[in-house]
Amino acid sequence: MHGPAQAGWLLVALCAATGAYCLLRMRSRIEEQRRTAGGEALMGFGMAVMAVPAAVLSPPRWAWFAYAVVFGAAALRALWAARTSRHHLHHLIGAFAMIYMSLAMTTTPTAHTGHGSSGAPALTGALLVYFAAYVLHSGVRLAPARTAPAPTGPPAVPLGWADRPELALACRLSMGMGMLAMLLTL
Template sequence: MHGPASSGWLLVALCAVTGAYCLLRMRTGAEGERGTTGGEALMGFGMAVMAVPAAAFTPPAWAWPAYAVMFGAAGLHALWAARAGAHHLHHLVGAGAMVYMSVVMAGSPGHAHGGGGSGVPLLTGMLLLYFAGYVLLAGTRLVPVAAVAGSGGAGRGTPARRWGDRPELARACRLSMGMAMVAMLLTL
């Protein structure tokens, strides 16, 4: 994507760590959540690859259309899975945004990260508004809630949860991927 190399590498690191955590969550999560978590891992790694600064690596001409096809398939999967839950609609919007960014980058001169493609301003703005709202909503879900008296914790009669089963970490990952999407759209 466009932008300074240092912020690009920070974005790569954030997305790669998020994708790796999502892969680890797939191992510990419930069977019904594995598809959602796998989609989040794909999104994290895909965003990490797309955010690599152009000074470090310029992808071949076929890479951007391949990204568009891959995220298009992920979007179709999210659309199919949306029958079961509303969160899959967010995955559909995210996959659509990745397809959009891939198509814009494929149309930019030289197919480079910083090639100068700007996309459709109205669509970019709508996606920015959606993901900015998502980030704000996800951020409010991370605000600590006062513990209920007698709720207990590890060592107080309730079993300790594994780190992959902690919902606040999953929310933090979703928040970080939302922020990364806003950053990528801003630099488009």
């Protein structure tokens, strides 16, 4: 990622922390959490590596192709999993965005600061719109709802850190914001 170094390091920290929490979610008692956590951990760590400021680490051209291959495999897995879960369509779009950014970096990996006078390509714009809508939708879902009456009956089993749906949603929100930031610097 090319842009201000401080913003790059903050994005690296955010994405790495998100990836680490997603690894923790792989230990969840809830099957759906485990199913999605691996792909989200890969996305978080992949975004963290890609967001390292170019002044610190400018990978060789072949590394960007390697990123594209890894996220291509993730896209195929998400495509297969999308048969049973709509959320995996988001993973597919995220993997596609990572492939797109990786391939864009192969053209000018050390001086890729924008798209020149012609403006952003339509695909970048479409991805920006998608991730902006995803971030807004996730943010609204994360906002507290009206309080419901207290449930009656036996107390619920407390959820572990890996099973907290609001934390998983916060991670998805942070990765969506990270993807927006990375697409904006493309």
